[in-house]
Amino acid sequence: MEELCALIRQPSVSAQNVGVTECAELVRRLMSEAGAEARLIPTPGFPVVYGEARASGAKRTVLIYGHYDVQPPEPLEAWETPPFEPSIRNGRIYARGAGDNKGQMFAHLKAVEAVLRTRGRLPVNVKLCFEGEEEIASRNFPAFLSAHRKLLAAALVYSSDGPMHPSGPMVYFGCRGILYLELTAHGAKRDLHSGNYGGVAPAPAARLCQAVASLWSGRGKVLVSGFYDRVRKPSPADRRTLRTIPFAAQSVREDLGCLPVTGERGRAYYRQLLLQPNLNVAGLTSGYQGPGMKTIIPNVARAKLDARLVMDQDPDEIEEKIRAHLKRRGFGDVEVKRLGAVPPSRTPVDHPLGKAVVRAVEQAWGRRPVIVPNLGGTIPDYLFTQVLGLPSIWVPYAPHDEANHAPNESITLEGFVNGIRSTAVALFEIAASSEGG
């Protein structure tokens, strides 16, 4: 606990370049003290803290990912105690980085140390790879991974980040991807008086609505030709897993203020949310948006589209299909601009090493974790599965209400301790698995 508090006290705000270099050195020292051969590997930005703890004769290697940089602490006045002064109350450590990600990252080091101290040796080789730029979009991490594929070779990537399920421990196996596009329809060179020009001037706002509307059927099915082509059928294991995710229809209903579009059943809910793609309008803007009337023909209209993609959809291919759809429907004049993309990424829920991890988490917590085939949201899991080509499994140790990126961020003491246990037991379960590379 004292060491964790020391780590938390060292600010490491990558967005503000506050203390990150000092923190990297501290993490390297802590990693060494845990028993790994640790070093800093420079990148064009902040260094990766990399370490290895070899187990002579072990046939498997586990690559553990984490990050030592944190979000900016602002707004400072919203914190009950100072963000870089850890405060222990209500069974939690409150501080910037307590949950995201220092507490979770540090649990891995303590797990390695605990195994080494009590057993003398690790059951698997452990590689520790802690990034310093996760909160600034991991801008140098993809190149780092590409450049160090061999160094990072492993049977599995094991990561702890983000919050657990509200009901407790959770293991997840990937995420949906994202493709974020902006559609723009252009009209005259300026807004026009709708009385003086209505009927003779181009109408980009109506046109944008038509282009956007053409993307779905009336029932919400995406009409972009080929959009669903690569969507994987859920495996039997996926289907079994969906049934086991807790679903409280009543609380979802209260949260949304309405019934979800999939109705009252959890399986349909999770199938749609996790294993189906979705095309969403995240924003619309054109012309007059204030109260009352303004009679103009806007000269530009924009829509932000965010597509959540599932395996094996490819953002580049989906973008091409959307462009082709718009052209085919006669909206070739509507400009399409990509604002961002991350491919979907998954490791099968019945991967043997995944099963080993689930067993470990169950032992560590004394209860079966919630197993989620993948997140509905997007994390850069493809870096591990596609760039490194490794199975990747996520076991968060922070509570569901960790307030990551927000004031009064926290990790529970229980989560931290059970996190250490989870990593430690996972190393043994992974070593003991008869399959899994």
Place this chain on the structure above:
Amino acid sequence: MEELCALIRQPSVSAQNVGVTECAELVRRLMSEAGAEARLIPTPGFPVVYGEARASGAKRTVLIYGHYDVQPPEPLEAWETPPFEPSIRNGRIYARGAGDNKGQMFAHLKAVEAVLRTRGRLPVNVKLCFEGEEEIASRNFPAFLSAHRKLLAAALVYSSDGPMHPSGPMVYFGCRGILYLELTAHGAKRDLHSGNYGGVAPAPAARLCQAVASLWSGRGKVLVSGFYDRVRKPSPADRRTLRTIPFAAQSVREDLGCLPVTGERGRAYYRQLLLQPNLNVAGLTSGYQGPGMKTIIPNVARAKLDARLVMDQDPDEIEEKIRAHLKRRGFGDVEVKRLGAVPPSRTPVDHPLGKAVVRAVEQAWGRRPVIVPNLGGTIPDYLFTQVLGLPSIWVPYAPHDEANHAPNESITLEGFVNGIRSTAVALFEIAASSEGG
């Protein structure tokens, strides 16, 4: 000129209640001095200045409309000379109200006075009805007209307001109407994370686009059932008139930055703009509208729709048809709110008294005026044609660049003098018309 300058010096800003009552009294005095029996008729707001100049034995009566209130003068620093201190330069009088509407209104009084002084009697009875709340949406004027139908009985309403055609004098016979609606699609009770809810939460922004898009065919034809039912076929006179309106394809193109949707021909342009209705999206708003990505499912989406209506479309009926259309297309959950409506209004371009007015304007200016069947925009002409049930003809005396409602408003001396001539000659031409009630 001295009298006009005195009238302009008297502020009468209805929106700010500055000098309006004093101006009403001044207008009443000027009206009396012109030879009419003038009085103030109170309304719940500012009074109407009403006057009659009877012509013994005349069989026709002309009702002349104008308004003595003006727009606020702000921003004051943008005026080259003080707004209520008329400045004569470049052949124009610059001042707030010079064009809108004091200069035009006063020309009518001078015309009556000139005829009385030179001929001893008027060729028609003249009723003068000058409103004091035009710039605040004529809020008490409809009730005033309803209450004084008998007092205001006439063969014709003659009004001078707004700017002339860029090429010179103009006579127009009405306007398109307007129906302004706001469509709102509702979703969850708050914006949602598009990763955590995409596919299971309602999607009001996509839905709004679909509802709005359903209103037109791909080629821009309004698909609302019955929308065009009451659209009048252009009369032979309308068709002839459209051909005579000057159309400079090149300058329209420069103004828009693109070719109008009707192509390069003036007749198609004006037919679409003046004699066809139009349904326009004046604004769209939903979710995130800033730069870059924000991954939300917005919980509300809104569109502002402005429909320009032509004879004999009725705003109430069109609103009903749009509501019915949305229901029939499955968008019964999209909320429809009316923000405003003014019916279309027209007097036939070949009305005998219209022909008389055109002849008068031609004599006054020494050139044939541009004849426009109606404006593309909307003015409350229906008050005259529908509430009073009278033909209504508009002859603006202010230049096309009068800068009404803006700093450095002006009327040309030529426009003012030819305005006096136009009104005076019109009285004779109207008297001489063998038809026209």
